[in-house]
Each structure stands twice: as C-alpha cells, then as structure tokens.
Amino acid sequence: MAGLLLAIGCERKPVPANGPPSTPTTGPTTEVVSDASTQPSTEPTASLMMIDQRIVSFPPAKLRVQQKRDGDPVVAVLFSDDPKNAIDDNYTGNSYYLEMTLDVANPTEVGQAIWMYKSPTSARTNSTNGIFLDGTRIQLQPLEVRVEFEPRGKQIGVMLQGHFLQFDGNDPNIGRMVRVSADLTAKMR
DSSP: OTTOOEEEEOOOOOOOTTSOOOOOOOSOOEEEOOOGGGSOSSOOOOEEEEETTEEEEESOEEEEEEESSTTSOEEEEEEEOOOGGGGSTTOOOOEEEEEEEESSSSGGGGGGOEEEEEOSOSSOOOOSOEEEETTTTEEEEEEEEEEEEEEETTEEEEEEEEEEEEEETTEEEEEEEEEEEEEEEEEEO
C-alpha cells in the first residue's frame, strides 16, 4: 500500500470539559500496559500521517487498551503524546485522539483487532474524537475509517486508512472530505 507511512509512535492531553461524558467505573478495569524497563532507551519524537496527499507530523503515538469488566467491550484509545502547552489557545501543533470499541474479547487480543467505523451523518459533531491541525483550528472528523492492529515487539502497529470530514474556522459547518492514511507504531500505555 503506497500511501501508508511508518511513524514511530506515543499521550493525548486530557479530554476537554466540553467532550463526551465519561461512564463511571463500577468495577475493576483491565488495562494492557507494557513494562517500561524493557522499552528502548530512545523515545520516538514524531508520528506521521498522510492527509489529503501531504505528510503531516504529529507528536509520538500512544495506545491505551482497557476493559472495565470481563464481558464488557474492549476499548482502545489512540492518541498523540502532546506537549503540556497543547491546551493553550495559541498552540499551533497537530494532535489526534481516536476512541475505538474493538471486536475482541479481552485487551490482550488487541494485536488481532480491526476497527471499522462509518459515521451516521456528515454533519459536524461536537466531539474530541478526531485529528486536529494547527491547534484545534482544523478538525478532521472520522467519516469512514478502518484501523488494523498488529504486534510489533513491545509496541503495537496501528494501520489507519479512510475518509475524514475536514472542518475549519472559516466555515465550521461545511466539511470537506479528505483521505487519511498512516502506519503508526504506538507505545502501549
């Protein structure tokens, strides 16, 4: 697949207060976490995505995989390891945050998971899910996306491809469809 890029991946800033409400945890949570002592001594410095036929750089990729209780859905959150100043109004960096409910029985099976998403609408939604360019001035909202996961040693490969709707500050209500592809290597968190 010629459009995919290899990027070394890593933590997303906290979800803003206006994001979707979180579900309270009523029981123990299972998370897949890698042992930091076995990680390479050099941390990745960036991850790359191909957006509308141009390469865009992001902070490193991280992946959190969890399940509240046995039998509950396994949820993976792919996010960029944004700097502390990413919450500032004048921040101009790029970031991403994608929450995905996976088709596996427990978090240890993430390496075989595939996530497919098709939006029920092409209207802009108030969500923290997506890709954000130039701070939060441009948002790419998932429209029709496929994500595959594969083990890569102590890390996880995340292959993403699909279409997103791009909304910007000039006309925040009209989205332009853009193609996005990436082959990220994410640090498990």
